[in-house]
Amino acid sequence: MADDLFKALADPTRRTILDELAERSGQTLFEICGRLAVKHRLTISRQAVSQHLAVLEAAGLVRSRREGRYKFHDLDTAPLRHIAARWPLPDEPETTP
Amino acid sequence: MADDLFKALADPTRRTILDELAERSGQTLFEICGRLAVKHRLTISRQAVSQHLAVLEAAGLVRSRREGRYKFHDLDTAPLRHIAARWPLPDEPETTP
DNA sequence: AAGATAGGCAAGTGCCGACTTGCCTGTCAA
DNA sequence: TTGACAGGCAAGTCGGCACTTGCCTATCTT
Numbered sequence: 561m562a563d564d565l566f567k568a569l570a571d572p573t574r575r576t577i578l579d580e581l582a583e584r585s586g587q588t589l590f591e592i593c594g595r596l597a598v599k600h601r602l603t604i605s606r607q608a609v610s611q612h613l614a615v616l617e618a619a620g621l622v623r624s625r626r627e628g629r630y631k632f633h634d635l636d637t638a639p640l641r642h643i644a645a646r647w648p649l650p651d652e653p654e655t656t657p
Numbered sequence: 658m659a660d661d662l663f664k665a666l667a668d669p670t671r672r673t674i675l676d677e678l679a680e681r682s683g684q685t686l687f688e689i690c691g692r693l694a695v696k697h698r699l700t701i702s703r704q705a706v707s708q709h710l711a712v713l714e715a716a717g718l719v720r721s722r723r724e725g726r727y728k729f730h731d732l733d734t735a736p737l738r739h740i741a742a743r744w745p746l747p748d749e750p751e752t753t754p
Numbered sequence: 755a756a757g758a759t760a761g762g763c764a765a766g767t768g769c770c771g772a773c774t775t776g777c778c779t780g781t782c783a784a
Numbered sequence: 785t786t787g788a789c790a791g792g793c794a795a796g797t798c799g800g801c802a803c804t805t806g807c808c809t810a811t812c813t814t
Contacts, residue, residue: 570666685790782788
């Protein structure tokens with residue numbers, strides 16, 4: 561469970577996918593592929609992105625809903641709380657004035 | 658930089674090391690080896706733990722100080738803030754009543 | 755109906771990371 | 785000074801993971 565979460569976050573491409581889903585919710589596989597190619601110069605196959613999404617979904621970071629032939633993907637950052645909760649954080653949040 | 662952080666957290670053994678350093682600060686390499694073996698049944702070589710500590714140190718999660726022939730390791734959870742800061746967290750902290 | 759579109763499944767490849775083994779350096783005690 | 789103790793360096797093995805390729809299914813359009 562926690563293992564899946566950290567493993568999902570380990571890959572930079574997957575983190576970029578999370579970034580894109582944070583910026584625009586409910587994207588399809590092809591939309592994400594297009595964004596990765598144009599905005600991040602990531603020439604990657606559709607299947608590769610699909611496999612990344614499967615990993616992210618297994619970690620609970622992405623939820624998907626099917627509508628007709630489309631499959632929309634949504635970001636869920638709730639599992640990220642487990643990370644900060646595991647180890648004690650220092651008091652000062654490093655405020656930049 | 659962020660790459661090193663996520664990669665360091667990807668390995669379960671390294672996360673266990675962070676757990677041990679959170680519980681007891683300033684441990685030496687041999688102390689950590691002993692704790693992993695006894696408390697977590699992790700039969701791992703000393704060099705493996707040393708390499709893990711190097712990865713954690715590169716990620717900024719562990720700081721080390723040398724004193725004579727001993728080298729003490731301390732946990733630094735400050736880099737973990739970057740994770741929660743990267744993606745927007747939902748408002749509700751999921752309070753379990 | 756047929757073609758286009760959105761996505762899935764499965765096998766294969768190549769590389770990186772975790773781990774071991776062997777040996778070497780530096781520090782302290784007897 | 786010799787040996788024990790704490791740690792470091794370097795090469796080698798091995799498994800898992802990211803990615804591709806090829807083919808298949810389902811849905812919508814004309």
